Amino acid sequence: MNCLCRFCQKPLSQTLVDLGETPLANSYVSADDVKSVVLEKRFPLRVMVCNYCWLAQTTETISADDIFKQDYAYLSSYSSGWVAHAHRYADEMSKRFDLGPNSKVVEIASNDGYLLQHFVALNIPVLGVEPAGDAAALAEGIGVPTRVMFFDETSAIALSEEGIAADLMVANNVLAHVPNIRSFVAGFKTLMNPNGVATFEFPHIASLLGSVQFDTIYHEHYSYLSLTFLENLVSEIGMSIFDVEKLPTHGGSLRVFICYPDAHVKSLIVDHILAQEVAMELDKPSGYEGFTAKVNKVTSDFLIFLAEAKLQGKTIAGYGAAAKGNTFLNVAKVGASDLDFVVDLNTQKQGKLLPGSHIPIMSPEKIKELKPDYLIILPWNLADEIIEQQQGIREWGGQFVTAVPELRIR
Numbered sequence: 074m075n076c077l078c079r080f081c082q083k084p085l086s087q088t089l090v091d092l093g094e095t096p097l098a099n100s101y102v103s104a105d106d107v108k109s110v111v112l113e114k115r116f117p118l119r120v121m122v123c124n125y126c127w128l129a130q131t132t133e134t135i136s137a138d139d140i141f142k143q144d145y146a147y148l149s150s151y152s153s154g155w156v157a158h159a160h161r162y163a164d165e166m167s168k169r170f171d172l173g174p175n176s177k178v179v180e181i182a183s184n185d186g187y188l189l190q191h192f193v194a195l196n197i198p199v200l201g202v203e204p205a206g207d208a209a210a211l212a213e214g215i216g217v218p219t220r221v222m223f224f225d226e227t228s229a230i231a232l233s234e235e236g237i238a239a240d241l242m243v244a245n246n247v248l249a250h251v252p253n254i255r256s257f258v259a260g261f262k263t264l265m266n267p268n269g270v271a272t273f274e275f276p277h278i279a280s281l282l283g284s285v286q287f288d289t290i291y292h293e294h295y296s297y298l299s300l301t302f303l304e305n306l307v308s309e310i311g312m313s314i315f316d317v318e319k320l321p322t323h324g325g326s327l328r329v330f331i332c333y334p335d336a337h338v339k340s341l342i343v344d345h346i347l348a349q350e351v352a353m354e355l356d357k358p359s360g361y362e363g364f365t366a367k368v369n370k371v372t373s374d375f376l377i378f379l380a381e382a383k384l385q386g387k388t389i390a391g392y393g394a395a396a397k398g399n400t401f402l403n404v405a406k407v408g409a410s411d412l413d414f415v416v417d418l419n420t421q422k423q424g425k426l427l428p429g430s431h432i433p434i435m436s437p438e439k440i441k442e443l444k445p446d447y448l449i450i451l452p453w454n455l456a457d458e459i460i461e462q463q464q465g466i467r468e469w470g471g472q473f474v475t476a477v478p479e480l481r482i483r
């Protein structure tokens with residue numbers, strides 16, 4: 074195979090991990106449509122690391138067609154924790170950068186307006202850019218003006234020609250999802266005021282490697298980012314990183330602040346985190362070795378747990394039908410005979426089957442009825458929230474299980 078780096082176009086030769094062929098992690102299968110089960114498409118799920126610019130990346134680019142066949146809308150407002158995170162962000166940024174009625178905040182992939190609504194409440198003008206029409210319509214409905222479009226350098230030029238210039242640009246958990254990351258970030262430069270700021274939040278590859286978060290790998294998640302790589306990208310397009318925050322979201326994320334060179338004072342933390350990455354050898358092939366063996370240990374420990382629980386006649390359910398869980402179950406090769414059912418709050422998913430594993434998705438109400446002995450929390454990053462909500466399982470002696478970074482029964 075002769076793959077070229079998505080960013081620097083040099084040949085890729087180092088594999089971080091090869092997770093085999095899996096269906097798209099958000100392609101839920103209709104339970105009563107045998108054809109959709111039989112014809113389910115699978116794609117290779119493999120992450121390689123560029124030994125020149127240090128971008129870790131999937132090797133397959135999935136067509137927009139296949140991605141949009143996934144017929145449910147992800148709405149950020151479903152997660153109360155995430156909306157609270159967005160609220161804090163709006164308060165902090167508006168104070169720090171002195172934003173007011175004459176400023177402009179632009180969010181890329183603004184979804185249903187979960188974040189920009191907090192700037193609107195502060196009387197700060199906003200614009201959302203969102204490719205999904207249904208999410209954009211919800212945003213408009215709560216007073217968040219939104220353009221339905223994909224964002225890249227070309228669309229940024231078009232917006233800029235309309236006179237739009239941003240004092241603050243936001244992209245939360247979108248950088249990793251863009252196939253052409255260079256054009257995407259260049260678009261920020263085009264649309265920002267000379268004194269403006271852009272912030273990007275993304276899961277930090279240091280957390281993925283350190284906590285064996287292989288289940289955060291899925292096809293639409295093209296890039297796995299270090300600050301080392303981002304520094305390469307940002308300096309190549311003529312911008313600077315002036316601050317970084319470590320966040321607990323998604324198992325360990327970074328919030329990176331960029332600006333035009335010298336427009337803002339650079340914090341010491343930038344070089345500090347770069348030095349931490351050098352200590353982890355994220356600028357050398359050695360930093361990426363040995364990951365596959367760690368993944369195999371996590372999946373085999375989980376399979377042993379499942380087999381023992383089944384032998385004891387236990388009922389096992391999962392909580393959370395989402396991309397993470399789907400990668401995890403498909404890589405571990407867990408199927409409907411191993412896990413009785415998975416529950417999810419999203420009514421659009423209930424009644425369908427998980428992609429690949431074909432485990433039925435039910436309403437969380439089913440937990441009270443079917444009384445599982447073990448509830449596997451698939452989105453481990455939300456474990457505290459879920460355990461608190463589902464304390465009712467203690468009534469029949471039920472226990473919670475998380476499998477990443479290691480098997481934990483509690």
Ligand SMILES: [Zn+2]
Pocket residue numbers: 078079080081082083123124125126127128
């Ligand atoms: Zn590269």
